[in-house]
Amino acid sequence: MASKQLSREELDEKAKQGETVVQGGTGGKSLEAQEHLAEGRSKGGQTRKEQLGHEGYQEIGSKGGETRKEQLGHEGYQEMGQKGGEARKEQLGHEGYQEMGRKGGEARKEQLGHEGYQEMGRKGGLSTMDKSGGERAEEEGIEIDESKFTNKGK
Numbered sequence: 001m002a003s004k005q006l007s008r009e010e011l012d013e014k015a016k017q018g019e020t021v022v023q024g025g026t027g028g029k030s031l032e033a034q035e036h037l038a039e040g041r042s043k044g045g046q047t048r049k050e051q052l053g054h055e056g057y058q059e060i061g062s063k064g065g066e067t068r069k070e071q072l073g074h075e076g077y078q079e080m081g082q083k084g085g086e087a088r089k090e091q092l093g094h095e096g097y098q099e100m101g102r103k104g105g106e107a108r109k110e111q112l113g114h115e116g117y118q119e120m121g122r123k124g125g126l127s128t129m130d131k132s133g134g135e136r137a138e139e140e141g142i143e144i145d146e147s148k149f150t151n152k153g154k
Contacts, residue, residue, distance in 0.1 A: 116148040 006014075011021045012031040020026045024041050025034025049057045069077050089097050109117050123144045126133035137144045 111151040112149065116150070119145055119148040 006021075008031060015021050015025075015028060015031045015034055018029075020028075020034065021031060022028070022034035022038050024038030026037070028034030028037045052060065072080060092100060112120065122142075123133035123137060123146075126136040126140075126142065128136065131139075134144065136142070
């Protein structure tokens with residue numbers, strides 16, 4: 001996404017037309033007002049974070065996420081995740097996205113341990129274009145121990 005750098009005058013004009021041109025500056029009627037709002041909001045957030053501590057701040061974020069999830073509904077939340085994934089894919093590029101997947105797979109392998117990873121592979125190996133591995137295992141009476149899919153040590 002190549003976009004030309006806008007001058008302060010152009011940004012100020014957009015702000016005067018009601019557009020947010022500074023992240024966190026929503027509501028400001030000029031570029032300068034939006035910059036001040038963003039700075040104040042950032043400092044306020046830092047202060048609140050210090051007051052609540054790490055766990056308290058995490059809890060607030062979690063509650064906010066749950067509220068947003070309820071507002072959007074299942075489809076809206078799914079769409080938001082899809083858009084975020086696409087944006088991240090664009091940021092990382094093909095190689096970066098591959099690397100992220102490789103690292104995620106390695107981390108999951110470590111979480112499950114040898115036995116869990118092996119069991120997950122058995123289930124995946126049963127899947128076809130028409131049926132999931134779980135469906136085929138059930139139809140053919142093959143037992144898959146999904147308890148092994150949980151993180152080892154938990």
